[in-house]
Amino acid sequence: MTSVSETTERTRPPFWRDLAVLRVAAQVAAVVLAALVLVYLGNNLVTNTRAQGITLGFDFLDQPLGVDIQLSPITASNTILQGLIRGWINTLALVIVGLPLLTVLGVVVGVARLSSNWLVAKLAALYVEIVRNIPPLLIILFVHNVVILGLPPKNEPASPLGWFSISNFVIAGPWFDASDGAGAFWTAVAVAAVAAVFVWRRRTKVNEATGEPHHRVAYSLGLVVLVGVIAFFVLGRPLSWSLPVFKDRLVTGGIQGLGQYFSMLLALVVYTASHVAEIVRGSIQAVAKGQSEAANALALSGFQRLRFVTLPQAARIAVPPIISQYLNYTKNTSLAIGVAYAEVTLIAFQAIGNGQPAPQLILLLMVGYLIFSLTISFVLNIVNRRMQLVSR
Amino acid sequence: MTETWTAPKATAAEWARRNLFNRWYNSALTVVLGVFLAWLAYKLVVVLFGIDYEIIRRNLLLFMVGEFPRDQIERPFISTILFGLAFGLGAATAAASARHAAAEADLAYAAPTPRMLVRRFWPLLALVAALLAFTRTVMPTVMALSTILGGAALYFGARGMPRSMVRWGWMGTLVLGIAAFAVIIVGVDGGWNAWGGFQINIFLAIAGIVIAFPFGLLLALGRRSSLPVVRYLSVTYIEFIRGVPLITLLLMGVFALGFFLPEALRPGPAIRVLIAIVMFEAAYVAEVVRGGLQAVPKGQLEAGQALGLPAWKTTRLIILPQALRATIPAMVGQFISLYKDTTLVNLVGMFDVLEVALVVNSQSDFIGKRLFFLTLAFAGVLFWVGSYTMSREAQRLEKKLGIGER
Structure with a gap:
């Protein structure tokens, strides 16, 4: 035994061929190289900004924004920081409304591509093959310049049913008007919604244990509606309908969105849904064929087969790539520069144009998007983990 | 008694019944979508053949090369031809290398015929034809024809290259590709920034x-x-x-x-x-x-x-x-x-x-x-x-x- 260790001792290579030494040396070299590059760039940054009389801090965030943000309380005299925050809210408005819409459209089209109806399948294929091979920015510009700007002009909005007000500047629809007690009402509904989740779980358990029908939709939805109706009348009707009204060249009331917002929403939903549809189709096809044959053998209808057998299994395969499509959608909202919708990238872009320091603004922008993307992928990965089969 | 049963060939009516009207809701969908599609197709035909393409025709060069100096306009043309040649040689070399690899492993290798290539690249050919319909001078047509024919000739001529030539094939592709870039950079007023x-x-x-x-x-x-x-x-x-x-x-x-x-x-x-x-x-x-x-x-x-x-x-x-x-x-x-x-x-x-x-x-x-x-x-x-x-x-x-x- 000792002789072996002696041999290794003796044949230990010189340090320039010793793997242990080389590994450390290579890593030190990598760190030094990266540090040198950063120091060089940082050094240049300091020199160049000093030469141009630009400060390197973040004090500029307190300076006036210089532009109004339409349909928001932010005006030119607000600070850049307030403008950027409003920009993030506008980005969020695109994301929150867009993700559910594109999911529904994508799933419907993906399922339609596998329809037994030849015409439906071909039409879905046509949509997917056309849309996903065109640049998203081009779709945005097309929707904006052709569809949205083709609507009635700002001063002559159309108002179908009297419920909407549609022009190429603002599109508005009916919404709630809150009075005293609205906060209490929404709190009651929120509590009922949480309770409904527990009822849902309880009914599922009862169903699994005893086999009696769960009726969980009826039970939980009923709870929310019941609480809502009671709270509505007990609190003295805190909500009322608010319809958009066009008067004195202004639309008031209802819920309003800028034309640019709808250009972005429509274009990005249509574009991203075409990618989601491909994922959905691939996932359904990846479900073992025996599964749908088994469903057929059980005489399930086409819809039942999809709802109870194919889609639940396809969902597990589809979720990770769909998450990455959600992230793409989020990043693509930055294309709003093309139609001047005031989301965060446009605010930063305009501030740079107004002579504010570009390096800091772009850094803020990048870090913001990074946090945004990481949050979305963090939340959705939890969802994904809960959906995956626990094996082994 | 080994009779093989073959499915009778479906008639058009049978096909339609099976693929378009197999359930009541599918029939309804077919009718609704059919009407919608017919309307869409009608609209599309009206627009496609009814509008004036003058805006495209007049600005075709602007669409293709932006504000590239007009007195050096032959450069993008030459670049396109070189690019087509690079593509042809690259494809030929890839085909030759795949053929040699297949021969080594004793596998069959089927080279694509011109007809298969047309079927694969029809959108590209259709686009070129449509673009040429918008042109007013003969130069773009000459360019497009030399690009396509040159590329195709190089592909069919060179794909039989022996194994020893594969390396040179890649080298030639690279040289042609670089040349395609160089033609529109070197010696152009403004260099890269003239592109558009x-x-x-x-x-x-x-x-x-x-x-x-x-x-x-x-x-x-x-x-x-x-x-x-x-x-x-x-x-x-x-x-x-x-x-x-x-x-x-x-x-x-x-x-x-x-x-x-x-x-x-x-x-x-x-x-x-x-x-x-x-x-x-x-x-x-x-x-x-x-x-x-x-x-x-x-x-x-x-x-x-x-x-x-x-x-x-x-x-x-x-x-x-x-x-x-x-x-x-x-x-x-x-x-x-x-x-x-x-x-x-x-x-x-x-x-x-x-x-x-x-x-x-x-x-x-x-x-x-x-x-x-x-x-x-x-x-x-x-x-x-x-x-x-x-x-x-x-x-x-x-x-x-x-x-x-x-």
């Missing part, structure tokens, strides 16, 4: 992915390195870039890059945009290559070690050739996505095809006529043809390479 129109989209996409490839390869190897520091540096870079939108990198390239470089090294606008695209693309290429690296079985690495090869030789001679072959379809997909993303450069002031499609609407003859639908649809078709053809080719390759099969 569709040319800038195509060349930014090609230059972007070609230059990003080595960086992406290094990042992918770095991400799988056994050295923790190298791994962390690579992962940080890749995940940072993948977490931010391309437009923020373009803004950085255009507005902030200058601050990080000494005055003497500050590049012009086209190079700044290219640097941003390369930085962005390297991270995505790295992820594609990583996918390929993961597909190589571990036994290959161990076999290399058993042969006593040093790590870099194992990587270069054993791992990479297998990994990179497996990444070709995904790399095409990445190229398509970059090709579409090049439209973003118009947001930072480049005169690309999308910008052309917008500004021609402000020309005095067309202002207020609301022809956006036509100009944007035209730009859309330009992108669609390339993107669709490439994605079909990628699918074909995927099937051929047997990737993703279980």
Whole structure:
């Protein structure tokens, strides 16, 4: 035994061929190289900004924004920081409304591509093959310049049913008007919604244990509606309908969105849904064929087969790539520069144009998007983990 | 008594009953969609044959090359021909190398016939025909014909090359490709910055992915390195870039890059945009290559070690050739996505095809006529043809390479 260790001792290579030494040396070299590059760039940054009389801090965030943000309380005299925050809210408005819409459209089209109806399948294929091979920015510009700007002009909005007000500047629809007690009402509904989740779980358990029908939709939805109706009348009707009204060249009331917002929403939903549809189709096809044959053998209808057998299994395969499509959608909202919708990238872009320091603004922008993307992928990965089969 | 039962050939009525009217709701859908489609087709025909294409016809050159100096306009033409030749030679070399590989492994290799090629590339040919219908001089037709015929002649002439010539085939492709770029850079007033129109989209996409490839390869190897520091540096870079939108990198390239470089090294606008695209693309290429690296079985690495090869030789001679072959379809997909993303450069002031499609609407003859639908649809078709053809080719390759099969 000792002789072996002696041999290794003796044949230990010189340090320039010793793997242990080389590994450390290579890593030190990598760190030094990266540090040198950063120091060089940082050094240049300091020199160049000093030469141009630009400060390197973040004090500029307190300076006036210089532009109004339409349909928001932010005006030119607000600070850049307030403008950027409003920009993030506008980005969020695109994301929150867009993700559910594109999911529904994508799933419907993906399922339609596998329809037994030849015409439906071909039409879905046509949509997917056309849309996903065109640049998203081009779709945005097309929707904006052709569809949205083709609507009635700002001063002559159309108002179908009297419920909407549609022009190429603002599109508005009916919404709630809150009075005293609205906060209490929404709190009651929120509590009922949480309770409904527990009822849902309880009914599922009862169903699994005893086999009696769960009726969980009826039970939980009923709870929310019941609480809502009671709270509505007990609190003295805190909500009322608010319809958009066009008067004195202004639309008031209802819920309003800028034309640019709808250009972005429509274009990005249509574009991203075409990618989601491909994922959905691939996932359904990846479900073992025996599964749908088994469903057929059980005489399930086409819809039942999809709802109870194919889609639940396809969902597990589809979720990770769909998450990455959600992230793409989020990043693509930055294309709003093309139609001047005031989301965060446009605010930063305009501030740079107004002579504010570009390096800091772009850094803020990048870090913001990074946090945004990481949050979305963090939340959705939890969802994904809960959906995956626990094996082994 | 071995009678084989063959299905009777379905009549049209039977086919329709089975595929269009098999359930009541499918019948309803068919009727509704059929009416809708007929209406759509009618509208499309009316628009396609009813409108005046003057805005495209007059601005075709602007769409294609932007404001490239008109007294040097023959350069883009020559560049296109060289590009076609490079493509033909590259395809021939790839075919020859596949044939030799198949012969070595005793497998059948079927070379595509001209008819198959037409079927595969019909959108491209149809687009060229449509574009030529818009031209007014004979030069574009001469160019298109020499590009297609030259490329095809080179492909059919050179694909029978012997094994020893394959290396020279790749070399020639590279030289032709570089020449195609050089013709529109060297000696042009303004160099890269004279580019515009569709040319800038195509060349930014090609230059972007070609230059990003080595960086992406290094990042992918770095991400799988056994050295923790190298791994962390690579992962940080890749995940940072993948977490931010391309437009923020373009803004950085255009507005902030200058601050990080000494005055003497500050590049012009086209190079700044290219640097941003390369930085962005390297991270995505790295992820594609990583996918390929993961597909190589571990036994290959161990076999290399058993042969006593040093790590870099194992990587270069054993791992990479297998990994990179497996990444070709995904790399095409990445190229398509970059090709579409090049439209973003118009947001930072480049005169690309999308910008052309917008500004021609402000020309005095067309202002207020609301022809956006036509100009944007035209730009859309330009992108669609390339993107669709490439994605079909990628699918074909995927099937051929047997990737993703279980």
